[in-house]
Amino acid sequence: MNAHAPSEFDLIVIGGGSGGLAGAFRAAGHGARVALLEPGLLGGTCVNVGCVPKKAMWLAADVAGRLRLAQTLGFPVTPAPLDWPEFIVHRERYIENIHASYRRRLDEAGIAVLPSYAHFVDAHTVECESGTRLRAPRILIATGGRPQRMAVPGAELGGVSDDFFQWRAAPERVAIVGAGYIAVELAGLLQGLGSRVDVFVRGDRLLRGFDHELTAQLAEEYRQQGIRLHFDHTVAAIERDGQGVRLRGFDGALSDRFDALLFATGRVPNSERLQLHNAGVATDVGGHVAVDERHATNVDGIFAVGDITPDPPLTPVAIAAARRLMDRLYGGATALLDRTGIPTVVFSHPPIGQVGLTEMEARQVHGDTAVHVYRAGFRPMLYALADVPQRSLFKLVCVGDDRRVVGIHLMGEAADEILQGFAVALKRGITLDDLRDTVAIHPTSAEEVVLMR
Numbered sequence: 001m002n003a004h005a006p007s008e009f010d011l012i013v014i015g016g017g018s019g020g021l022a023g024a025f026r027a028a029g030h031g032a033r034v035a036l037l038e039p040g041l042l043g044g045t046c047v048n049v050g051c052v053p054k055k056a057m058w059l060a061a062d063v064a065g066r067l068r069l070a071q072t073l074g075f076p077v078t079p080a081p082l083d084w085p086e087f088i089v090h091r092e093r094y095i096e097n098i099h100a101s102y103r104r105r106l107d108e109a110g111i112a113v114l115p116s117y118a119h120f121v122d123a124h125t126v127e128c129e130s131g132t133r134l135r136a137p138r139i140l141i142a143t144g145g146r147p148q149r150m151a152v153p154g155a156e157l158g159g160v161s162d163d164f165f166q167w168r169a170a171p172e173r174v175a176i177v178g179a180g181y182i183a184v185e186l187a188g189l190l191q192g193l194g195s196r197v198d199v200f201v202r203g204d205r206l207l208r209g210f211d212h213e214l215t216a217q218l219a220e221e222y223r224q225q226g227i228r229l230h231f232d233h234t235v236a237a238i239e240r241d242g243q244g245v246r247l248r249g250f251d252g253a254l255s256d257r258f259d260a261l262l263f264a265t266g267r268v269p270n271s272e273r274l275q276l277h278n279a280g281v282a283t284d285v286g287g288h289v290a291v292d293e294r295h296a297t298n299v300d301g302i303f304a305v306g307d308i309t310p311d312p313p314l315t316p317v318a319i320a321a322a323r324r325l326m327d328r329l330y331g332g333a334t335a336l337l338d339r340t341g342i343p344t345v346v347f348s349h350p351p352i353g354q355v356g357l358t359e360m361e362a363r364q365v366h367g368d369t370a371v372h373v374y375r376a377g378f379r380p381m382l383y384a385l386a387d388v389p390q391r392s393l394f395k396l397v398c399v400g401d402d403r404r405v406v407g408i409h410l411m412g413e414a415a416d417e418i419l420q421g422f423a424v425a426l427k428r429g430i431t432l433d434d435l436r437d438t439v440a441i442h443p444t445s446a447e448e449v450v451l452m453r
């Protein structure tokens with residue numbers, strides 16, 4: 001491409017992660033001429049350092065747990081530690097297949113892919129690192145985010161989730177700072193794979209924003225598995241100790257020594273490099289690109305989806321927003337992304353799934369007297385057979401005389417797979433009677449959702 005004559009497209013997509021790829025494919029499918037700029041690996045966070053390798057490690061820990069159960073149940077197996085390099089061959093092959101599939105589909109769709117960071121020159125022009133300029137009447141920003149370390153002395157001694165995916169062996173002792181999705185997921189899978197894990201939480205609970213009863217029970221499960229949870233602990237500094245580290249608390253106390261430390265203290269949007277000021281695109285205080293319900297920014301023709309926006313930072317949300325946007329821009333559709341009733345799963349051990357309002361949110365929105373809560377606490381059959389104490393807790397939050405279901409909260413084995421179908425039902429406005437009218441599937445964990453009294 002000529003650096004002086006910008007190449008013309010109908011749409012420029014900045015970022016080749018979940019949102020950017022979905023938007024590029026959908027727009028091209030509607031006949032738009034699309035250019036996509038991505039300096040790194042296709043698939044962005046989710047495919048390369050997020051959902052996919054995380055789920056692979058979660059599955060490995062799940063298999064390890066089942067080998068222990070198998071032994072308890074009479075199978076003559078001797079659980080051995082995971083051979084990480086061997087497992088990572090499988091993990092990376094899976095990811096390479098996704099890359100290959102993207103490359104093939106991009107080719108077939110005639111999308112021009114430029115392996116470069118992009119920044120704005122003006123509202124319709126972006127520039128690559130090489131100086132190549134592209135112009136289009138519409139631009140989609142989908143540059144996602146990146147993990148952030150805490151701003152404390154010695155923070156460079158710790159890693160973040162991106163670093164975790166470079167590990168080739170399980171450290172003996174691991175400290176994790178944070179209590180969100182990533183902290184809870186990495187703690188569970190590392191403990192399951194044989195590390196001894198300590199989690200340092202500045203608040204008094206795991207997974208703020210999830211149902212309190214479920215997260216309290218998850219904390220109990222984690223303790224039983226040997227994970228040490230340090231609540232109300234504020235990290236003041238990280239100190240080197242030989243090949244390891246110690247955490248110094250605000251009270252001056254020094255922790256045990258850890259072989260590795262991970263910060264799971266949130267993510268920041270990738271907005272700085274974009275030089276948004278050249279196009280006049282507004283951001284919020286956290287650096288997210290501000291969008292309205294149409295995913296339009298304050299500048300005509302410039303849109304944004306995914307983790308760069310204030311939307312919930314989840315892959316299916318980025319994809320759904322991008323597809324709906326392109327269907328409106330190029331396909332004559334009018335539907336907006338419905339930001340309510342978004343189901344989500346934390347891949348803890350066991351997993352937690354939720355859709356809709358928590359009990360606390362329902363009480364705030366509908367008032368105490370309108371809210372009715374139903375619970376089922378039980379031991380899944382496999383764990384009961386093996387006489388392992390792991391329990392499940394399922395909760396329904398209903399409102400009004402007709403007991404409309406406004407929240408479904410599941411913690412326990414298979415919660416990750418059970419939730420999706422019930423999320424459809426919740427979105428259709430079902431009541432408790434609709435659930436009770438449905439014949440149960442026996443014996444399963446899922447049947448507990450339709451049998452609640």
Ligand SMILES: Cc1cc2nc3c(=O)[nH]c(=O)nc-3n(C[C@H](O)[C@H](O)[C@H](O)COP(=O)(O)OP(=O)(O)OC[C@H]3O[C@@H](n4cnc5c(N)ncnc54)[C@H](O)[C@@H]3O)c2cc1C
Nearest residue numbers: 015017018019044045046050118143144306307313314315
């Ligand atoms: C450890 C971890 C586990 C996760 N697990 C899950 C899960 O199980 N389920 C789930 O739904 N979500 C999960 N997420 C969240 C999910 O990965 C994100 O919500 C999703 O990837 C967001 O997609 P995106 O397109 O907005 O951004 P990204 O996927 O981050 O893609 C953005 C892309 O933009 C590129 N880019 C950045 N700046 C520029 C620039 N200036 N020019 C051009 N390109 C640029 C980047 O290289 C990147 O490839 C997880 C995240 C992490 C970190």
Ligand SMILES: NC(=O)c1ccc[n+]([C@@H]2O[C@H](COP(=O)([O-])OP(=O)(O)OC[C@H]3O[C@@H](n4cnc5c(N)ncnc54)[C@H](O)[C@@H]3O)[C@@H](O)[C@H]2O)c1
Nearest residue numbers: 150178179180181182183202264265266267313345346347
């Ligand atoms: N299963 C999934 O769908 C999945 C998995 C991983 C990540 N994600 C997405 O990625 C996002 C980012 O995940 P995350 O876990 O990094 O973020 P998060 O926002 O879920 O959690 C961040 C945690 O760090 C803590 N924290 C922040 N600053 C701190 C400080 N200075 N000191 C101590 N603690 C601090 C917060 O209290 C919180 O517990 C999530 O919000 C989620 O939407 C989704």
